[in-house]
Amino acid sequence: MQRKIRILIVEDEEAIRNGLMDVFVFHGYEVDCAADGREGLQKACSGIFDLVLLDVMLPGMDGFEVCNRVRAIDRDQPIIMLTARTSDDDIIQGLSLGADDYVAKPFSVAQLVLRVQAVLRRSQIGVANETRLFLGNDVEVDIANLSGRRGTEALSFTRREMDILQYLHANSQRPVSRDELLNKVWGYAKGLDMETRTVDIHIAKLRRKIEREPAAPRYLTTVRGAGYRLLTD
Incomplete structure (x- = not known):
């Protein structure tokens, strides 16, 4: 049982x-x-x-x-x-x-x-087959160990932050909307009327970790009216 x-x-x-x-x-x-x-x-x-x-x-x-x-x-x-x-x-x-x-x-x-x-x-979602993500030539992310580096600086991620990075990386060819992240990463039902600033706060936290200039992000960008997009180059 x-x-x-x-x-x-x-x-x-x-x-x-x-x-x-x-x-x-x-x-x-x-x-x-x-x-x-x-x-x-x-x-x-x-x-x-x-x-x-x-x-x-x-x-x-x-x-x-x-x-x-x-x-x-x-x-x-x-x-x-x-x-x-x-x-x-x-x-x-x-x-x-x-x-x-x-x-x-x-x-x-x-x-x-x-x-x-x-x-x-x-x-309950397991770690994807891919074990590492690379952004440009200065950011490396170790998915399994929730860690990484930006240049010589060590990085540490929560499981949620890693889930966001993985999903954005898997869909890096397009912007991903806030609602899509809530549905695919948080698991909330589509169209659920739920007020939450969780996505915005997590994106800001990720930028402080992977970006040298979080106010002018190179990798985790905002596409006006469409959502967020992760650029890998």
């Missing part, structure tokens, strides 16, 4: 925590929970969860710190952050620490389930 997917919910508000547990048990997941940051970190680092739903405002240790410490141990652990803080700075901080998605409260339970399903689908 195939094991159930295991989800850890780290949320200090009891009503929300219990409600989320009921929802995901109903959808067939095995669910555990934690009511504060330290307990959440301890459980998340056990390595037995397929996904962590992590609130930002937690007693003991906030969600940003929990995410940072989990990422130091396991760079591939799928994490979705839940928060009432929706400023760009907060979103950037969460994603910069390696969160796979960032869901604002109050949220639609149905939408949250869709986001969880999308992140879980992405986490």
